[in-house]
Amino acid sequence: MTRGVAVGRGSAQVAVVAPGARGAEPGLLRRADAAGQRLFRELVVSRIAWSAVSEASRLVAVDVVAFSVRVAGCDHPQPCHLHHCHDHLEVRAVLGNRGPRLPGLRLADGEGVGGRVLRTGAPVAVRAYGMAPFDPDLVALVTEEEGIRSVVGVPVSFGGEVRGVLHAGLRHGGGVGPAAVEALSRLCTYAGAAMAAARDRARVEEVAALRERRRLARALHDEFGQRLFGIGVTGGLARESAAAGRPDLVAHLAGLERQIAGASAALRATLRALDRPSAPAGALAVKLREDAAAFSARTGVASHLLVLGEPAPIDEAREDLLVRVVQEGLRNVERHARAHEVVVTLAFGRGTVELVVQDDGAGLSPGIGGNGVGLGMLREEVGRLGGDARLARNEDAGCTLRTRLPLG
Template sequence: MCYNVKSIEDVRSLVVASRGLSVLTDPTSLAAKACRRMHELTGVDLSMIALVHDDVNLEIISWVGTEENLSDTVIPRNDGGMGWRCLDREMPVTTGDCAELATTDTVAAAARRAGMQGFAAVPIMLDDHFLGVMYAGISDTRVSPRVTLLLSEFAASLAPLLVNAQRAQLAGEQAVEVERQRIAQDLHDTAGQLLFKISMSARELRQSAHEHEDVIDLSRTIETDAAEASSYLRAAMGRLLPVATALPVTMRRDAAIFGSRTGIATELAVFGTPVAGSPARETVLLAAMREALHNVAKHAGADAVFVSLTYRPNGIGLVVVDDGKGLPPGFELHPIPGRSAGLGLSGLSQKVAGVAGTLDIADNDDGGATVRVFIPWGTR
């Protein structure tokens, strides 16, 4: 690199200050070490480095020369402090009176509390891209041109190293996210499918064992255990995937398994932007879809079923539509006390009501049946 400083000794000092920084691939660690090197290079009383965050804030991440904890100190662009002024002008900004700026400039105020009078802000830039700011403070009233020049040269050396570190950090984060998605997909494709099949088999076993109470009880236990395990699995997937997508992913998996198992063409569509709901609400929605699909397989004689999950401003709606033979004659979702609603829907109706939701089942225009569930956001 070609330096603009005139002193051979200053060139040597710059080379020494930059040595070893290129091996650091974490932006925070790089800035911390660079801040210490800058302090030694210039001999100033206070050194700080702030990096640009979200293009609208500067965040101090390293400092030397004050006992005050400046961690996570944020300087908004609209504050118009020295840091943003030097970035906007693309050149160093200095002052001989920190007290004058202390009322409006967060960093100048911190420098003033540390006993500084003279203060400088130097931009860290690469190809018109703002990376951050180097700050230097002295107890005297004047920051010398030599110090300002050394800071500028060191900032120019640091800029490409910061870019490389930020790229390395981003690549690492992306690699972690890819691995998280792979693990979640494995859970989705293996354990999730197995649990759903166990639950379906338990229901079939219970319905076929009319006079064997011990078998019926065992099938209920298996189905309950499978549902509990599925809930834990969904929670684990929620930690691996964005929380808001855990329910749609689980429903899509179950719909695909149902279609493969029964030969009934099954499609699921999600409308609106997925939003994470309470575990109780999502558990009821998942149970509603499974119960509806189970009834389609057992009673509808359908060739196709369409499931939709709709995220609305006031809640979540689930609709399951089939093209089968419709509801049995005399079907009542809310029969008189002592009479069952049939189709295994009594328990589901209670679950939906337990989260302040609504359940409706009716024949549709295609001759089949439509199940509608709506649960408001206020449910906890």
């Protein structure tokens, strides 16, 4: 059942699907629940988007599935965190498309099916997209380039806020039925909760990184503030002695030399202490976070670090090797992937540590195939420590570099 909200050219109708529409079989809804629960496996927005379109394509019979997220459409410095500026949708994941223009497509509030969903907060269906009252360029993209005849958009919401839209399209006659819409709505309920959890996790990571920076600042200030002050005082006395030609100049210079040597030794000791904090695996997580942050600053590609499981002690050789694996993985993403987001996962198991670098880019390029010189050398080192490293193309998009090492 639908409730019409606008009528386009000819027989086309843009309709908001009534909240009371039902018809899905219990088995379909159970499958939707199971699919939705799987979205919580990786709490990163890009992975949720790809997982959602993959699950939707298996859940209902449609030709094209896309997932768009709410983004800022303002001219403020990005990322803009003002809520009222997030009035656009951007397509982040697509399955079944024929051309290259759907990924990255932006829709303003009220524009197209997605924009109508963003405005109304309810599912919106168009049975004859070619006759819909939308922008002609958008209609041509959907109908002529993609061959799509009917589209339904389902809101991905949490806490009463639309955070994204799941789009489903058919290339044959008719439209997506109410049972399928209900199943997709159930899936989107889980997707909205997963996106909210991903945002919360990102904020927790930001707070943890801020606390770590403050800890480093306090440690450096407490250790070197007084030493540097003393060096400055002694240097001033040496300058005065030199200007006056006093014989105590040599004594002041010797004292300055001792103070500098003491500061240098203290710096080395502080760096060793900071490099290996008391918390197990703390140093490794800090190093990986720094590498990910440097990668994002250099490339503009979003990166995230997840630490899973109970951290366990790691010897220096394995720690250094894992850091180099991440650096090599990020370099490959930068050179070849054309990715929008990268996720680095450090997972501790019983007697093992696993490091995974995932991206949502173009996948393995011809001639690379995981056999690059840098990765090949690292794979040999991992093998000498009893582990393995593999680079493989993901089912949806991008690549995964997975390295597993025994801790013993």
